[in-house]
Amino acid sequence: MKILILTHSYPDNMNRWRGTFIRDQVKALSQVHDVIVVYFKVDNSRLAPFRNYSWSAKESGNLKEYTVTVPKFFPIINQGKYLLCTYRFISRHIIKKVKIDVIHSHLSYPGGFLGTIIQKTKGIPNIITEHTWIKKYFRSFIHKLCVRYALKNCTCIAAVSQALKEDIEMYCTNQVMVVPNVVDTERFRLPDLKRKREERINLGILGGYSNYRKGLDILFKSAALIKNTNFTIHVGGDGSLLDSFKNLARELGVYDNCKFYGEILPENLVEFYSGLDIFVLASRDETFGVVIIEALCCGIPVIATKCGGPQEIITQDTGILVEKENPQQLAEAIELMSKNLDSYDRDVIRGYAIDKYSPDAFNESITRLYQSVLNRKTR
Numbered sequence: 001m002k003i004l005i006l007t008h009s010y011p012d013n014m015n016r017w018r019g020t021f022i023r024d025q026v027k028a029l030s031q032v033h034d035v036i037v038v039y040f041k042v043d044n045s046r047l048a049p050f051r052n053y054s055w056s057a058k059e060s061g062n063l064k065e066y067t068v069t070v071p072k073f074f075p076i077i078n079q080g081k082y083l084l085c086t087y088r089f090i091s092r093h094i095i096k097k098v099k100i101d102v103i104h105s106h107l108s109y110p111g112g113f114l115g116t117i118i119q120k121t122k123g124i125p126n127i128i129t130e131h132t133w134i135k136k137y138f139r140s141f142i143h144k145l146c147v148r149y150a151l152k153n154c155t156c157i158a159a160v161s162q163a164l165k166e167d168i169e170m171y172c173t174n175q176v177m178v179v180p181n182v183v184d185t186e187r188f189r190l191p192d193l194k195r196k197r198e199e200r201i202n203l204g205i206l207g208g209y210s211n212y213r214k215g216l217d218i219l220f221k222s223a224a225l226i227k228n229t230n231f232t233i234h235v236g237g238d239g240s241l242l243d244s245f246k247n248l249a250r251e252l253g254v255y256d257n258c259k260f261y262g263e264i265l266p267e268n269l270v271e272f273y274s275g276l277d278i279f280v281l282a283s284r285d286e287t288f289g290v291v292i293i294e295a296l297c298c299g300i301p302v303i304a305t306k307c308g309g310p311q312e313i314i315t316q317d318t319g320i321l322v323e324k325e326n327p328q329q330l331a332e333a334i335e336l337m338s339k340n341l342d343s344y345d346r347d348v349i350r351g352y353a354i355d356k357y358s359p360d361a362f363n364e365s366i367t368r369l370y371q372s373v374l375n376r377k378t379r
Helices: 020-029 078-095 108-122 141-153 162-168 216-223 242-252 266-274 290-297 327-339 346-357 359-378
Strands: 002-007 034-047 054-060 063-072 102-106 126-130 156-159 176-178 201-206 231-236 258-262 278-281 302-305 319-322
Touching: 002 020, 002 078, 002 108, 020 034, 020 063, 020 290, 020 359, 034 078, 063 078, 078 108, 102 108, 102 359, 108 126, 108 141, 126 359, 156 162, 156 359, 162 176, 201 216, 201 266, 201 327, 216 231, 216 242, 216 327, 242 258, 266 290, 278 290, 278 327, 290 302, 290 346, 302 327, 319 327, 346 359
Parallel strands: 002 034, 002 102, 034 063, 102 126, 126 156, 156 176, 201 231, 201 278, 231 258, 278 302, 302 319
Antiparallel strands: 054 063
């Protein structure tokens, strides 16, 4: 099949972390389908209302990636120009030249909205994969209307977790399927078993710290409650609040137990995970939790909060679930897992992740969804 991917969130030279979960899906898809990606963005560096859009392309195997850059326009109507320019590019440079079987849009707005407009005007079915809670889009009345239109009128919706599916169903009656995110499971590996386990337990957390969503403050509060375990917390990631979190660690007396790595580039993730005994996800909300799967692929047991997606991933063999925003319960889980690390089989943990979240597993699920959409169209 020929699949057209629409997204405004995708890794580039300016931000190598943005939309990496979408890029992972694209790479997996291109193993079995012909994939065209249109990554569209606004150039906010300067106001240029009368300049036309620009675009670039690169191709590798079954994957062709276009980047469409729209100059910044006047406020209010900036979004209209952004969508119109991207629509024109797709019409002129893709749909006129290639027969697209399915449009696969990521995120309800702007990609899902644009994909649904193309579905209405060109007759190509549009599937929206949603990654975030719907209410987070409602920053204005116009955004709310656009999101509701996309959810109502697209062909169908793929949610990355059951929790997100239930959230989406509060806003539309369209068909919603669960298709979990994919992880390049071959990229991650079991750590070198020759590494001697230290007396200190190595805990890891990874994320962006420009807000409190990842729960780094909760982990520090729980660490202050741990009495019977020697530990080091390896903190991967950066953000505008990181200094505030460091100050909190000092106030709680756990700063000396922490190592701060700053931003960890994608190519250095395996090295980060390889030094851990336990991975901690202390988030306040997650629709999925890609970092959990990455840790599991490395055979690392996970302690995660019940914040949405994680409770659909963690099993008795792979980790422990705790209530969110509960430092005491998190501390107890860390001590319990630390004492029983030998009971977790790293091969079993990795095998579980591969069975459920590998490119093969993802392609089987998403291709089944594509085929059902095309079958419905031909009836």
